[in-house]
Amino acid sequence: MTITATDILNAKILIVDDQEPNVTLLEQLLLESGYTRVTTTMDPQAVCDLNAENHYDLVLLDLQMPRMDGFEVMAALKADDPADYLPVLVLTAQPGHKLQALQSGAKDFISKPFDLVEVKTRIHNMLEVRLLYKQLESSNDTLEDTVQKRTAELLRINLQCTEEIEERKKAEASLQGTYTEIKQLKDKLQAENVYLQQEVARQFNFDEIIGNSQLLSQVFHQVEQVAPMNATVLLLGETGTGKGLVARAIHSRNARKKSPLITVDCTTLPATLIESELFGRERGAFTGSDSKQIGRFELADGGTLFLDEIGEMPLEMQAKLLRVIQDGEFERLGSPHTIKVDVRIIAATNRNLIDEVRNGKFREDLYYRLNVFPITLPPLRQRKEDIPLLVNHFVAKFNKKIGKQINIVSNAAQNTLQQHHWPGNVRELESAIERAVILSAGTSLQILDRFDSFDKRVSSNDRFDGVNRRVPREEPSVKTLVELEHEHIINVLQQTNWRIEGQQGAAVILGLNPSTLRARMRKYGIVRH
Numbered sequence: 001m002t003i004t005a006t007d008i009l010n011a012k013i014l015i016v017d018d019q020e021p022n023v024t025l026l027e028q029l030l031l032e033s034g035y036t037r038v039t040t041t042m043d044p045q046a047v048c049d050l051n052a053e054n055h056y057d058l059v060l061l062d063l064q065m066p067r068m069d070g071f072e073v074m075a076a077l078k079a080d081d082p083a084d085y086l087p088v089l090v091l092t093a094q095p096g097h098k099l100q101a102l103q104s105g106a107k108d109f110i111s112k113p114f115d116l117v118e119v120k121t122r123i124h125n126m127l128e129v130r131l132l133y134k135q136l137e138s139s140n141d142t143l144e145d146t147v148q149k150r151t152a153e154l155l156r157i158n159l160q161c162t163e164e165i166e167e168r169k170k171a172e173a174s175l176q177g178t179y180t181e182i183k184q185l186k187d188k189l190q191a192e193n194v195y196l197q198q199e200v201a202r203q204f205n206f207d208e209i210i211g212n213s214q215l216l217s218q219v220f221h222q223v224e225q226v227a228p229m230n231a232t233v234l235l236l237g238e239t240g241t242g243k244g245l246v247a248r249a250i251h252s253r254n255a256r257k258k259s260p261l262i263t264v265d266c267t268t269l270p271a272t273l274i275e276s277e278l279f280g281r282e283r284g285a286f287t288g289s290d291s292k293q294i295g296r297f298e299l300a301d302g303g304t305l306f307l308d309e310i311g312e313m314p315l316e317m318q319a320k321l322l323r324v325i326q327d328g329e330f331e332r333l334g335s336p337h338t339i340k341v342d343v344r345i346i347a348a349t350n351r352n353l354i355d356e357v358r359n360g361k362f363r364e365d366l367y368y369r370l371n372v373f374p375i376t377l378p379p380l381r382q383r384k385e386d387i388p389l390l391v392n393h394f395v396a397k398f399n400k401k402i403g404k405q406i407n408i409v410s411n412a413a414q415n416t417l418q419q420h421h422w423p424g425n426v427r428e429l430e431s432a433i434e435r436a437v438i439l440s441a442g443t444s445l446q447i448l449d450r451f452d453s454f455d456k457r458v459s460s461n462d463r464f465d466g467v468n469r470r471v472p473r474e475e476p477s478v479k480t481l482v483e484l485e486h487e488h489i490i491n492v493l494q495q496t497n498w499r500i501e502g503q504q505g506a507a508v509i510l511g512l513n514p515s516t517l518r519a520r521m522r523k524y525g526i527v528r529h
């Protein structure tokens with residue numbers, strides 16, 4: 001802030017005195033000193049109007065005037081504009097008036113008779129202060145204005161922010177609502193999905209066999225073709241693929257369905273008892289046989305005999321079996337009488353019978369007798385599209401059995417199940433779902449099993465190619481299926497501390513019947529050390 005000499009010389013000055021010589025002297029002095037805007041009056045009553053019109057920077061005011069003295073003029077100026085700082089320089093010859101004048105608002109005084117140097121100096125100083133004050137006031141106004149504008153701007157921004165925050169909160173609340181709604185819809189959809197899948201399963205099931213894959217449909221078609229006839233059927237496929245179910249489906253689609261379907265599980269029968277089990281025996285036929293026994297062939301007369309795991313049948317029995325299949329004739333143990341029966345044969349095996357024939361473990365002639373109409377059950381890993389239907393079927397089955405209400409199978413759970421290789425096929429899947437239903441809390445199925453990578457290697461050793469041919473192994477360096485099976489059984493048995501049966505037993509984990517597992521253990525010579 002600076003005040004220049006020009007600013008001072010351009011300041012507005014009013015000289016008020018009823019004595020003309022004084023007025024002239026002062027005016028003359030100021031004009032000679034370079035002041036450009038000097039006004040004079042000898043009428044004190046005109047001062048307020050003149051000031052209102054011209055806004056003076058300095059008033060040189062005589063105190064002793066008729067009609068209105070200097071004190072009254074100062075009072076009137078103050079009354080007009082109490083906030084305005086209008087410097088008044090009083091001109092007085094009375095020393096006693098000086099103090100009174102300062103108390104009445106005068107800023108300074110000049111004694112009469114005038115000392116012209118003093119007059120000039122005082123006027124100059126007062127104007128400098130006056131102009132500085134005005135500059136300060138104007139800067140204050142600008143500053144205040146800026147502060148006001150900035151405050152208004154900040155208030156506006158603040159308001160805008162508050163509105164935006166409110167809007168964001170509303171949007172978040174609405175998003176949260178939408179998310180909850182989507183979640184509810186998703187749960188509902190999943191529940192409906194389970195229900196619909198069950199409906200679909202009902203449409204696609206074939207008796208008790210669930211699945212709508214291309215591969216399984218081919219099996220259904222073959223069953224439809226062969227079931228009404230009496231031809232022998234050979235069911236091939238890995239363990240747990242549903243050979244037992246297919247045998248029942250064939251029987252139930254034949255006129256023989258009114259007669260029984262008798263099953264012989266060749267793995268569970270000790271070699272010494274197979275013959276009497278199949279053909280019966282007379283009392284005393286051998287030591288300890290003190291009662292007559294009707295064999296399964298006789299029991300199945302007019303119906304169907306299902307020879308499960310035929311590959312396990314001892315060689316000497318295979319010859320006798322061939323005769324019954326060819327001629328429908330046999331004798332009970334210890335009886336010379338030939339019995340004739342009308343039995344339809346369905347045989348099943350998870351072994352490669354051609355290999356068994358090659359290795360001299362299965363009679364070739366029996367193989368050809370049985371292999372009239374082979375049906376190969378595809379492993380589950382080759383028809384993964386059946387997994388969702390099967391999962392829902394088993395969830396519903398075990399919900400009912402265990403008394404749970406699981407109705408959601410999440411995509412994550414489905415994915416886990418889809419990724420597994422299922423060496424134990426549907427039986428393994430069934431056990432996994434039973435375990436999951438038991439362990440799941442709430443209404444969503446939780447898959448807690450950790451399926452390891454062991455089974456991945458099995459797929460490269462698939463034994464059946466769908467038409468009962470041996471599939472050449474692609475990687476000669478990998479272990480054989482037999483080696484893997486042997487190794488895996490030992491691993492699982494060690495895990496279960498050699499427990500075979502029950503929920504925690506090795507048979508459930510391997511997806512095998514306990515009797516089948518025992519047969520395999522015998523076959524591989526696996527014993528607990």
Ligand SMILES: Nc1ncnc2c1ncn2[C@@H]1O[C@H](COP(=O)(O)OP(=O)(O)OP(=O)(O)O)[C@@H](O)[C@H]1O
Binds near residue numbers: 209237390430512
């Ligand atoms: N497609 C299917 N739909 C429903 N359940 C099935 C299906 N396939 C198999 N299962 C179930 O899986 C289990 C094993 O089936 P099954 O005993 O028929 O297999 P398998 O091929 O005869 O096995 P193994 O050779 O070990 O005797 C059974 O509980 C059966 O009900």
